[in-house]
Amino acid sequence: MTPSPLRIGILGASRIAENAMIKPATATGHRLVAVAARSPERARAYAAQHGIERVVGSYAELISDPEVDVVYNALPNSLHGPWNLAAVQAGKHVLTEKPFSSNAVEARAVAEAARVSGVTLLEGFHYLFHPVNRRLLDVVRSGTVGAVTRVETVLRMPKPSENDPRWELALAGGSLMDLGCYGLHASRMLSDVCGGAPVVTGTRHEEYASGVDSWFDIELEYPGGARASVVTTMLDEKYHFTFRVFGTNGDVLVHNFLQPDVDDRVSVTVDGRTSIEHLGTKSSYTCQLEAFADHLSGVSALPIGPGDAVANMTMIDEAYMHSGLGVRPTTIL
Known part of the structure; x- marks a missing residue:
């Protein structure tokens, strides 16, 4: 039925x-x-x-x-x-x-x-529901690129208008909240092959308005020794969203992990040889x-599910605390 x-x-x-x-x-x-x-x-x-x-x-x-x-x-x-x-x-x-x-x-x-x-x-x-990102996770979990050594997510976008909610602390704005949440989430999705969840080891940011970051970079380390970086900015000239995992035998790259309907390429490099796969331009929102x-x-x-959401928000809070900006304020209706 x-x-x-x-x-x-x-x-x-x-x-x-x-x-x-x-x-x-x-x-x-x-x-x-x-x-x-x-x-x-x-x-x-x-x-x-x-x-x-x-x-x-x-x-x-x-x-x-x-x-x-x-x-x-x-x-x-x-x-x-x-x-x-x-x-x-x-x-x-x-x-x-x-x-x-x-x-x-x-x-x-x-x-x-x-x-x-x-x-x-x-x-x-x-992003998690689209074939390009499922393919990256499958490649890494299969051991095709070897043991994970580094995870990199880069999220860049043009500047929002001055009255955009993303520039307001009271509305929980900031580059980390808008873009970095994706990078932290993607990094966490590899915890199962990296010895556990990563922890924040370093942050850099620029404050655009009081308490609100225009760009925010994060360094992470997994219990197994692999490292990760999350690079974000809301001040770029164009959109750029990459998700890349390096291993001891090669690497796998999703060319646009947030907009696979624009670019559905996944590049897998093993022992110096690169193959490029096209996995479909259906909207990731439709997949979701x-x-x-x-x-x-x-x-x-x-x-x-909700437990994953709590874990991701906890890591966002940790990054904000590490940076000195502090967590976004609680909203009372």
Whole structure:
């Protein structure tokens, strides 16, 4: 029997939601039943533009709506934790934009609430669901490139506008929150072949506004001796997202691990010989929504869950503390 389409409610009439949820839901046959935004006028225009069935008057109304099965949280970073918490307490499944929350304290509260409610809660690390990144993990875990010696992620993007929430400390902004969370997560996904989870050993950053980083670099070390680096900036001229793992026999490179729909190459070099694979330009967000729906219908398990989100937020906090900037403040609704 074909599973029923998910009935999705969107928190926030945001730009990210178009690529991360609206297009994937349309492509996979799921329903966009409601949207809520701070401005009712903006919500109505957004719903009309994107074919969302109706507008509700508030975030609270959306998460209590009986016709909403899944809440997609596309609000600014500072509102991820509080509204994820409210949604799971209302018994809704949640797919939230990263980062999961403003800090690890918020993350632990949300994860515990999801456990108590028995709902599915997924942080949107969409890259993990695309074949290019699964291929990298398979190559490394198979031993093809030998024992891991170094992991490198580089995440660069053009400068957001001056009024962008990513420049505001109160909205949990910063390059580490927006980009570095991916690099830390990707590095952590190799813990199983590196003797355990990495720890932060060094940080460098530039402060753009009070407490908010425009670029943030992190050095990590795994228990097995391998090292990792996460390089991020929100001040570049173009987008650049690479994920590379070096081993004793070679290396594997995903040329665009966050946008494989733009570049689906994976390069594997062993003993000096490089092969290039093209693994498909389907959106990683579509892959993520397919996996989320399959999990809810009982077809397959998700590779990550709330515990992973807590671990990643903990590492983000550790990097901020190491840098001297301090963790992002908790948001009280």
